Amino acid sequence: MVKKVHVISHTHWDFEWYFTVNESSVQFVYHMDEVFRALEEGKLRYYLLDGQMSIVDDYLRFCPENKERLEALVQAGKLFIGPWYTQTDELVISGESIVRNLQIGLERAAQLGGAMKIGYLPDSFGQGKDMPKIYRGMGIHDAVFWRGVPNEKVQSRDFIWASEDGSDVTVANIKDGYFVGVGLIEKEEPETLVTQISKGAGTDQLLLPVGGDQRFVDFNLKDRIASYNEKLTDTELSESHYEAYFKAIHRKDLPKVSGEFISSSVSKIHRSIYSSRYDQKYMNDKLERRLIYQLEPLMVMAESLGIPYKKELLEEIWKLVLRNHAHDSAGGxxxxATNQIINERFKEADELSYSAVDYLTRKIAESRKTTQPNDLVFYNTLPYPIRKIARFEVSVTTPSIRLWQEGEEWACQILNTEKRYRGEIKRDESLYDPEKYYYVHTVSAEIEIPGLSFVTCQVEEVAEQAEFGRTTRHAIENERYRFTLQNGKAMLVDKASGAEYADFLWLEDGGDEGDTYDYSPAYHDDIYRLDFADAEVSSQTGELESCLFVSGTFAVARDLEDRKAGKRSAEIPYRMKVRLAKDTERIEFNLKMDNRAQDHRMRLIVQTDIQAKHSYTDTPFGTINRPVIDPYLHDWKKLNWREEPTAIFPMLHYLNLHNLKSSWTFLAKGMKEYQIVGEKFDQMAVTLFRSVGYLGRPDLIRRPGDASGNQYRYVETPDSQLEKELHFKFALVLDKTYNPAQIMRDYQHYAVSQPYYQIQNLNAFTTALKYFVSNPLPEKVEKPLEWQLSPRKLVFSSFSKTGKDGIAIRFFNPNMTEEVPEEKIHLPRKMKVAFTNLNGEALTEKIFTKDVLLGHFKPGEIKTIVVYPN
Known part of the structure; x- marks a missing residue:
């Protein structure tokens, strides 16, 4: 049998890393000259541009005159582009973001001649378990990746990778890396190279990718192939591409596996990169929530009311965010210099997205049929009704307010008041006109809003002074919980079960002698517990919410030398607010710390009553359970693994521990890493942040050997010490049972705020855009359609425009093992409806209906329906 070696010429182009995107773009502009010459002159038959369209966009920005040349090579099947916009991280990026990445990448590639329909992620730090169903939902049947597959799970280089719902893709696992074929160019070892890539091969078809990081074009590839073929007797090398390779292996007789791949048995996987550069992960989480749960549905609502839908604006915001999802960028x-550019992209996306939300909410509010001063308009951007205690600000001329809706008074609570001046500023404030002062009240109120709609209340100005003073009590409570600080220790009473949890929440600080890839304990460590002893404590209680305010300093080691000496010479000031709102099942925390120390890791520890064997957390479109201890933790060195398989794991939005009697859920806004610790594995350890000063370090305790990244010199990263104020938002939910669909509804209720707008002329600076004048719409706004899309056992995923006039609505079953029987949703009125894949391509004919039968959901299954309101 003659082995067929598919030689695939490519480049792996990290557009930023230890260099910036600007530096690599210059190289890429000239690199493309070589690509054009090699393909047009026949020096190469095929060439792969790393599967991502962002670098193509950058090239055409500098060299628009070469667009037609590029299109011609793509259409001729010589140059392969797409399907991604950027090569995404798969473990700490939300499912809808991954879908947008592919949607934008495929659309952009189609505009330039067509995409390579291969799920190509050659260097991502681990493979998420939902990728097969995402790929199949995008019309992709094959995938290529390198890292994470454990030897004990499958040793074959080619296999079928399946999700719980039965979706599967054929995988080519390039176990030796996307750079293995450089040996063909640089060495005269044909037998050795073929033996290497044959190990684990399940067919007579072998892969040999020839390329590397920012590697130049190998103009002598044909000569090198010919030279090797002369020396080999039972093997034939030929120029090829991935589509031809997958066609050759036919999916037959390949082993089938499922699950995520985050093992370091073959390659480094960086199992603690999920906490590097927490500041960036916090910003990404905030922007994903705003884009998916606020801006996309709000733009659909606005279009239905006569405000044009700005597809290009939305797409440009997504592109800024997606550039930060590339595996190095997302990892931190x-x-x-590169992280500064990442932060600038986040800042630009932040400003564009919140300005879009501000503009649309104002335009709608000011275009209603009846408007009057002090109208306060609240919006629900989720397609199901909400009822919650919301926080907002109003500007009035009086020291207090009341809220009314159609003659009925709303319950509200003034939390804080500031007196401000609206006249021209002067150095001598005694010259200010007393008539030009006004009040800005921070208020909470109980609001109820239909799905994808808005409600209006009237702000009544009240001359009586509001009372909102704090007390020195160390306890707060609502109908469900009582939270107390006693001698610096957090105590919790769950009124539903009667259980009391003494000393259930604290922080842990330890040394970190790792790098921006991996946590590694200090060689001379000193790990200590930080509670709230000696803190200043006050509380504020009211009808709608109660808050406990805690402030103080944590004493920690300034650096590794201090830690070695047992000193705690640095003080980290902190402020924590604990909130209990009326009729909620959550305990909400808002923690700010001014980090003034280096080379350390800080974790939040939550003591539960669960002796866990597994942890549970959400994935892009599902749920996963993981063992609390890796079975290879004690013999990984004997097995020559690349790093210690500590049971540190990624999380997206929540972490859960449960048994038959109790369930504890941690809801996170930006924290992406956890470990289950304690002698009985009954403690959640959520990493708040890591503070390190090098991109890569050699000889770590958890990762022996060479440095990750650049092995030849230290790259100092003092900014990654994160010596600045850091903000952490999280919540805890206690329940009797574990319900992953309910947990995600709890998360959306907690994490998605309600935009609002007040009709007033006192304060021109409520938002950046308030200062600008704005015309109302020529036709007054009616109430939008009210949606009620909340299947009990499914998770709402997105509500966004697709095509010219369709609305894509997506749900998934988060359960890993249980099927969901027939589910249905009720539309606001009869509409044309069709089921589509993730890319909006029709799977069924359109029908005209008000009641949509979603049908049976397999475990983990995703379904998208497109409705046509017009």
Missing amino acids: CNSD
Whole structure:
């Protein structure tokens, strides 16, 4: 049998890393000259541009005159582009973001001649378990990746990778890396190279990718192939591409596996990169929530009311965010200069997205049929009704307010008041006109809003002074919980079960002698517990919410030398607010810390009553359970693994521990890493942040050997010490049973705020855009359609425009093992409806209906329906 070696010429182009995107773009502009010459002159038959369209966009921005040349090579099947916009991280990026990445990448590639329909992620730090169903939902049947597959799970280089719902893709696992074929160019070892890539091969078809990080074009590839073929007797090398390779292996007789791949048995996987550069992960989480749960549905609502839908604006915001989802960028394992650019992209996306939300909410509010001063308009951007205690600000001329809706008074609570001046500023404030002062009240109120709609209340100005003073009590409570600080220790009473949890919440600080890829304990460590002893404590109680305010300093080691000496010479000031709102099942925390120390890791510890064997957390479109201890933790060195398989794991939005009697859920806004610790594995350890000063370090305790990243010199990253104020928002939910669909509804209720707008002329600076004048719409706004889309056992995923006039609505079953029988949703009125894949391609004919039968959901299954309101 003659082995067929598919030689695939490519480049792996990290557009940023220890260099910046600007530096690599210059190289890429000239690199493309070589690509054009090689393909047009026949030096190469095929070439792969790393599967991502962002670098193509950058090239055409500098060289628009070469667009037709590029299109011609793509259409001729010589140059392969797409399907991604950027090569995404798969473990700490939300499912809808991954879908947008592919949607934008495929659309952009189609505009330039067509995409390579291969799920190509050659260097991502681990493979998420939902990728097969995402790929199949996008019309992709094959995938290529390198890292994470454990030897004990499958040793074959080619296999079928399946999700719980039965979706599967054929995988080519390039076990030796996307750079293995460089040996063909640089060495005269044909037998050795073929033996290497044959190990684990399940067919007579072998892969040999020839390329590497920012590697130049190998103009002598044909000569090298010919030279090797002369020396080999039972093997034939030929130029090829991935589509031809997958066609050759036919999916037959390949082993089938499922699950995530985050093992370091073959390659480094960086199992603690999920906490590097927490500041960036916090911003990404905030922007994902705003884009998916606020801006996309709000733009659909606005269009139905006569405000044009700005597809290009939305797409440009997504592109800024997606550029930060590339595996290095999302990981945070970059130079300081690169991380500064990442932060600038986040800042730009933040400003564009919140300005879009502000503009639309104002335009709608000011275009209603009846408007009057002090109208306060609240919006629900989720397609199901909400009822919650919301916080907002109003500007009035009086020291207090009342809220009314159609003659009925709303319950509200003034939390804080500031007196401000609206006249021209002067150096001598005694010259200010007393008539030009006004009040800005921070208020909470109980609001109820239909799905994808708005409600209006009237602000009544009240001359009586509001009372909102704090007390020195160390306890707060609502109908469900009582939270107390006693001698610096957090105590919790769950009124539903009667259980009391003494000393259930504290922080842990330890040394970190790792790098921006991996946590590694200090060689001379000193780990200590931080509670709230000696803190200043006050509380504020009211009808709708109660808050406990805690402030103080944590004493920690300034650096590794201090830690070695047992000193705690640095003080980290902190402020924590604990909130209990009326009729809620959550305990909400808002923690700010001013980090003034280096080379350390800080974790939040939650003591539960669960002796866990597994943890549970959400994945892009599902749920996963993981063992609390890796079975290879004690013999990984004997097995020559690349790093210690500590049971540190990624999380997206929540972490759960449960048994038959109790369930504890941690809801996170930006924290992406956890470990289950304690002698009985009954403690959640959620990493708040890591503070390190190098991109890569050699000889770590958890990762022996060479440095990750650049092995030949230290790249200092003082900015990654994160010596600045850091903000952490999280919540705890206690329940009797574990219900993953309910947990995600709890998360959306907690994490998605309600935009609002007040009709007033006192304060021109409520938002950046308030200062600008704005015309109302020529036709007054009616109430939008009210949606009620909340299947009990499914998770709402997105509500966004697709095509010219369709609305894509997506749900998934988060349960890993249980099927969901017939589910249905009720539309606001009869509409044309069709089921589509994730990319909006029709799977069924359109029908005209008000009641949509979603049908049976397999475990983990995703379904998208497109409705046509017009």
